[in-house]
Amino acid sequence: xxxxxxxxxxxxxxxxxxxxxxxxxxxxxxxxxxxxxxxxxxxxxxxxxxxxxxxxxxxxxxxxxxxxxxxxxxxxxxxxxxxxxxxxxxxxxxxxxxxxxxxxxxxxxxxxxxxxxxxxxxxxxxxxxxxxxxxxxxxxxxxxxxxxxxxxxxxxxxxxxxxxxxxxxxxxxxxxxxxxxxxxxxxxxxxxxxxxxxxxxxxxxxxxxxxxxxxxxxxxxxxxxxxxxxxxxxxxxxxxxxxxxx
Numbered sequence: 001x002x003x004x005x006x007x008x009x010x011x012x013x014x015x016x017x018x019x020x021x022x023x024x025x026x027x028x029x030x031x032x033x034x035x036x037x038x039x040x041x042x043x044x045x046x047x048x049x050x051x052x053x054x055x056x057x058x059x060x061x062x063x064x065x066x067x068x069x070x071x072x073x074x075x076x077x078x079x080x081x082x083x084x085x086x087x088x089x090x091x092x093x094x095x096x097x098x099x100x101x102x103x104x105x106x107x108x109x110x111x112x113x114x115x116x117x118x119x120x121x122x123x124x125x126x127x128x129x130x131x132x133x134x135x136x137x138x139x140x141x142x143x144x145x146x147x148x149x150x151x152x153x154x155x156x157x158x159x160x161x162x163x164x165x166x167x168x169x170x171x172x173x174x175x176x177x178x179x180x181x182x183x184x185x186x187x188x189x190x191x192x193x194x195x196x197x198x199x200x201x202x203x204x205x206x207x208x209x210x211x212x213x214x215x216x217x218x219x220x221x222x223x224x225x226x227x228x229x230x231x232x233x234x235x236x237x238x239x240x241x242x243x244x245x246x
Contacts, residue, residue: 020084027080032073039065042072043145046152049125053145064145071153075116078160082108100174107167115163115216116156123212124155130208158201159213165220166227173228180229183221190221 035042043064047053055061083105132141172178183190198214 017088020088024077024081024084027077028070028073030073031076032069035072035076036065036069038072039068042068043149046120046149047145049128050143050148053143053148055145060144060146064149067146067149067153071149074157075113078112079105079109082112100171104167104171107170108164111163111167112160115159115161118163118216119156119159120152123159123209124152127155127209127212155202155209159216162197162201162213162217163220165217166224169224170227170231173231178228180225183225183228187221191218194218194221 046068055064083101086101086105135141169178169183173180194214194217195210198210198217202209202213
């Protein structure tokens with residue numbers, strides 16, 4: 001009889017994790033090298049919400065090109081990263097759960113990129129305009145390109161990460177760990193949690209940026225309730241058996 005893959009020894013789990021992390025890092029590295037050759041165009045695109053940015057040190061412009069290339073590599077690697085993450089946990093799942101791999105990876109990639117695009121096109125222009133509006137006739141903005149790219153990169157990644165909420169709740173619902181009634185009952189706690197996540201995820205301490213994240217995140221929570229109600233595991237249905245070759 002074949003050994004149950006869910007009984008893999010701890011050291012084998014660590015080796016499996018190391019192998020998949022290396023795969024992710026290599027993907028990011030390869031895409032980042034490709035992105036370096038397009039860094040100027042990507043930088044031009046990322047700085048669209050502001051008129052001008054400046055570099056303050058001799059090495060800052062070069063460092064920014066590296067950072068832009070890494071950001072480019074990370075975003076192109078997102079589907080592979082999610083696929084490797086899912087494949088790492090797959091041996092501990094049942095056959096019916098393993099069949100979710102493609103829709104889950106597609107959903108995670110869609111919501112991550114969707115959250116990043118929503119941040120860039122909807123949140124950043126409003127947030128930057130709001131924050132720069134605190135300037136005065138004597139206090140004018142001189143934006144460091146490195147700090148600006150760090151701000152944009154962190155915001156887009158943060159939005160992409162928190163936009164995973166529907167996918168996470170979908171998975172938990174399919175596993176029978178949560179249901180729609182539980183999520184509806186937990187709305188008041190979800191609001192508090194969402195505000196905390198928004199405060200932690202946004203790099204700037206202003207309430208305006210945090211609310212720009214909290215609003216869509218609560219909408220995604222309501223979407224999660226619908227997804228779990230439609231696709232969640234029904235009560236009384238037995239857990240499917242493990243993967244079998246015969």
